[in-house]
Structures are given as C-alpha cells and as structure tokens.
Amino acid sequence: MSFKKDEDGFVTGPAANQGSAFAFRPANAAPTQSSLASRVGQFSQPQAQGLGASSPTATSPTAGSGAQGLSVFGAAARGSGAPAPMFGGAGVPQQGVPKAGGAQRPPQQGLEGRNQPVPGRGDAEDRNNLVSTLQDYEVQVTLADQQADPNSPLYSIKRFQDLGLAPELLQGLTMMNFFKPSKVQERALPLLLQNPPRNLIGQSQSGTGKTAAFTLTMLSRVDFAVDATQAICMAPTRELARQILDVVVTMGKFTPVTTFCAVPEMGADGKMHAPSAPTKAQIVVGTPGTVANMVKYKKIDVSQVQVFVLDEADNMLDAGALNDQCLEVKNRLPKENGKTKAQIVLFSATFPDEVRMYADKIAPEANKIELKKEELSVANIAQFYMDCKDAESRNDILAELYGILTVGQSIVFCDTRAVADSIADRMRDDYHKVAALHGAKDAAARDALIDSFRDGKTKVLITTNVMARGIDIPQVNMIVNYDMPKDASGRPDAETYLHRIGRTGRFGAKGVAINFVHDLKSWNEMRQIERVLNRPIIRVETDDIDLMEKTFNDVLKKKVEVQSTGVNREVSSHAK
Numbered sequence: 001m002s003f004k005k006d007e008d009g010f011v012t013g014p015a016a017n018q019g020s021a022f023a024f025r026p027a028n029a030a031p032t033q034s035s036l037a038s039r040v041g042q043f044s045q046p047q048a049q050g051l052g053a054s055s056p057t058a059t060s061p062t063a064g065s066g067a068q069g070l071s072v073f074g075a076a077a078r079g080s081g082a083p084a085p086m087f088g089g090a091g092v093p094q095q096g097v098p099k100a101g102g103a104q105r106p107p108q109q110g111l112e113g114r115n116q117p118v119p120g121r122g123d124a125e126d127r128n129n130l131v132s133t134l135q136d137y138e139v140q141v142t143l144a145d146q147q148a149d150p151n152s153p154l155y156s157i158k159r160f161q162d163l164g165l166a167p168e169l170l171q172g173l174t175m176m177n178f179f180k181p182s183k184v185q186e187r188a189l190p191l192l193l194q195n196p197p198r199n200l201i202g203q204s205q206s207g208t209g210k211t212a213a214f215t216l217t218m219l220s221r222v223d224f225a226v227d228a229t230q231a232i233c234m235a236p237t238r239e240l241a242r243q244i245l246d247v248v249v250t251m252g253k254f255t256p257v258t259t260f261c262a263v264p265e266m267g268a269d270g271k272m273h274a275p276s277a278p279t280k281a282q283i284v285v286g287t288p289g290t291v292a293n294m295v296k297y298k299k300i301d302v303s304q305v306q307v308f309v310l311d312e313a314d315n316m317l318d319a320g321a322l323n324d325q326c327l328e329v330k331n332r333l334p335k336e337n338g339k340t341k342a343q344i345v346l347f348s349a350t351f352p353d354e355v356r357m358y359a360d361k362i363a364p365e366a367n368k369i370e371l372k373k374e375e376l377s378v379a380n381i382a383q384f385y386m387d388c389k390d391a392e393s394r395n396d397i398l399a400e401l402y403g404i405l406t407v408g409q410s411i412v413f414c415d416t417r418a419v420a421d422s423i424a425d426r427m428r429d430d431y432h433k434v435a436a437l438h439g440a441k442d443a444a445a446r447d448a449l450i451d452s453f454r455d456g457k458t459k460v461l462i463t464t465n466v467m468a469r470g471i472d473i474p475q476v477n478m479i480v481n482y483d484m485p486k487d488a489s490g491r492p493d494a495e496t497y498l499h500r501i502g503r504t505g506r507f508g509a510k511g512v513a514i515n516f517v518h519d520l521k522s523w524n525e526m527r528q529i530e531r532v533l534n535r536p537i538i539r540v541e542t543d544d545i546d547l548m549e550k551t552f553n554d555v556l557k558k559k560v561e562v563q564s565t566g567v568n569r570e571v572s573s574h575a576k
C-alpha cells in the first residue's frame, strides 16, 4: 500500500478541500471597534463580565436554542421527510451576500477580509427557517442534560462569562448558541488567557469544542488597533483551515478583526499556488505548506505574532513534510532569550506517546490538558461491524445500506482515491446519489463537493483520510469504514480510527460507526483497534435490512445504549 501526502503534507494520499460548518442563528449587531487585547491583562483573574446580550442560559426554543447535534437526533427521528439541516454558518453572510458592516472581499487575495466569511460557499439562504422550534427544544434539553453530567466531556460548572472573555466575544458565542462551555473550554480558556501567556498542549475528545478554545484565545490576544498579523493557526488540510477561519470570522463578528485564509489558490497557469499578494490580516489560518511559503517569501510578516496554534497537532508534528513546514514557520517567529516569544498552542483529540514527547519540545513549559487512554473514545458513538462475505460483497452491503445512510448524512472511508472512485461508480450504477471526494480531484470540484455535502444536497460522501480530522458537519450521523484505517506502515491505526468515527457524534449528538470486515486481516485490524480503545464493536447481521435499520435507528433515537467497556466476545466467521 502506498501512502502519499498531499501538497500540504496530509498523510494517506488524498489532498485538500475546503469547507466550514457550525450551527448558529443570525444576529444583526454591527461590529464594535474595541480592542480585546487591551483587556487581556484582566484575564489572569477570570471573573464574570456583563454580557449585555441575551442570557446564555436562555434556552427557550424561541430564544434560539442549540443547533449543535440537531440533525443527528432530528434526522433519525424525522425520517427521510425531514427538513433540511441547519448548519454551515447560517446567518453568516456568504460569498456575494452583503453583510452588516459592509465589508468587501478583496479580489484574488486568498481569503482575506475584515470579518469576512469563507468565500466559495453559495448557500446564502437562511436555513434557520427550516428547523422547527420543537426540534430545537428537544436538542437543547438533550445537550443541557449532557452538560450537567460530570462524566461527560461537555460538562462544565462554569459559564462563558466566568472565563475571562471580552463582551464582544461573549456576544459572538451567544449568537452561535454556545450557552455553556464544554469541559475542555472551561479548563483551557483560563490557562490560555492568563498573563503572562503560557504555552498549552490540549487534548479532548473529537467534537468537544477545541476550535472555540483556541479561536477565542486568538481573538482575545489580537490588538485590533494594530494592522499586522498577530495570530497564526495551522491545520493539516485546506478544508479544515477554511472551517476554522469560518469559526474565527463568526466568533469575531462583533470585533473588527481582519482574517486571511492561507490555502493554495489557482494560478494563471492552472496550477495551485500559495497566494501571491501579501497580507497583514490580524489572524491567519492556513495549511502549513502555504503558510510556510508566505512567511518565507515575506508575504506574512511574523514579527508581531502573539499566538501560534497547531490544530490536529499530533498529525502536524508526526508526518514528515507537515512537521518540517510547521517548524519552518515556528522557527521564523521572534525569539527572546532563545525562546519563541509567541504563545504556542497545540490541540488534538489524540497525542500518541512519541508525539507527546516531541510536542513538549515544540511547546516548552506548557500547561497541559490530557486524556487518559480510557477517555479517548466518544461514548455517544455506537460502534458496529458487519461480516461481509468477501471484499467485493462490501459494495452490495453498502448499496443495501444506502437507505439507512441517507436518513441523515454519512461518510464512507476507504484507503485510496481509486477505491473511493470505484465505490462511488458502483453506487451510481445502482442509481444511488453519492459523491467521491479525494485529492485527485481538482480544487474547484473538491470545493463544490464539500459544499454540496455540507448543504445536505449530497447525503453520502465516499472519501479517504482527507476528511478524517477536524471536519465538523453536525448532521453526519453515520460513518462507514469500508477499509479499516492503517498507519504509514500499514498497521491498524487507532488514532485515525478515532478521528474518522469522530466525524459523527459531534458535541453530544448520537452517532453510528460501521466497520466492514471481509477477511481475517480486516478482522484482526478491527480487533486490534477495539482492544486499544477498549470499547466493544458489536456485530450487526448483514442479511436482514430491516433489523439493520432498526438497530441503527434505536441507537440514534437513544432507545438503546450499546456502550460499555471491553472487547466484543463474538468472533467473525473470517476468524473461525
């Protein structure tokens, strides 16, 4: 098996795409001109600050309740006649749509702009109308329950107002319907905002809100009066970088922050290049190859950078090219007494031991938030496997599953681009509507594919590991591992497995992961991952479609709890 890297160094071949997704309701407030950086000094003594907007505990349906996890519960409960899901920055002005504050998008300069949303999304209609009040209410109650459970990664005893955030940012959070912090937000934010700033290495399960933690940090540290780059955030793929930029823009809506997305753009020669125009945007989010290029050629001046964030840090520090590019940027940041002056922030859901030690070197003397091995799995993702007769019969089972996969939305992961294409072709032969997204497609096609998926127009996405990390599409309620994930040496890869299945079950929503086992090798791969994560992967019969549907729906509707610890005692027919 040959594992490649895309132009930004993402492992296992397929390259990058773009995207953005988070759910919230619009607000019509104009940006303020205040400098949050001037208040950073206060943050070392977190205390309640008046919000001046609606109360974060105002969870009544009409107050605009939590949209997170919405479609997962909603879709399963509503069936195929469900209203279109709400996501993807509803309320954020999209490309070509005028925005309160009248910001203009500069032509052909990457994705730069003052409070600009990520361009390339053509979904300006207000999807909020499509979501009924009742569904919102149901979801909010569910989330509130989880946030009150001390064993949940969403649990917090604090409010955002207690975490030392500026009023403008609290306003942004309220607009996004973030009513309470999650555990990682509660723990990380006071550490991240303390003065003098300290490095942080933060770990928390997938879908628990790490993005908000580092985004609020960047927004808090920027001095809006200074027209220079002050925060750089890097992520392994183009689509993740764009998603993060979307979060920055949305959370910073009530600030005058300027942002830039440093991802490759199409040149006149028809090839992808780093943006050629320089930027002074206060917050730059991008992929390592492009950011490194722009820094090297002085398109980004790093002399005033205060915060340097690596999202999916274990991946960024593990893979060769990505690591080199991250180091290239980091090594150019200003130093004091031989140490990087900027606050270094590393976040991921996984930190394998070997990367952890290296991370300590990249972010010296860091505060740390770590998970124990047994805490790695997200409890609300139910894991199943299906014994497929042979490799070929996986296609038949996938075709049979189609009806179930399209109740909400699904992502099917496989090893290679060629396999992704062939699965998609087979599904289309059966008149199923699916899209294959991988790095062999050109950028415009990839952008269109991910947008269509985010908008719910495509229900099933066949992809490779390019979509495994960070992508946040709350309405995805099923993940299929057509191939079990493997590392660069071809061994079962529990970390990638966690990231893949973490594309569902976002922020407390229920999700289902289905693993295809078709021979002794794939069975052993799955077993090994099951043992490492110590959560049972339960067998589902493949010859009774109604039973399959019932099993998955019962999980999604929370009628059954399948989670516990340990390893499933059944043995696949392939192992007998």
Ligand SMILES: Nc1ncnc2c1ncn2[C@@H]1O[C@H](COP(=O)(O)OP(=O)(O)OP(=O)(O)O)[C@@H](O)[C@H]1O
Binding pocket: 021, 022, 023, 066, 068, 177, 178, 179, 180, 181, 182, 185, 204, 205, 206, 207, 208, 209, 210, 211, 212, 348, 349, 469, 470, 471, 472, 474, 502, 503, 506, 507
């Ligand atoms: N405090 C909050 N209240 C409500 N929703 C939240 C809160 N924090 C984050 N969310 C939502 O939870 C979802 C997951 O957040 P995010 O993408 O930051 O997770 P993550 O921890 O970075 O996951 P991953 O490890 O997969 O990258 C997003 O849709 C986000 O909008």
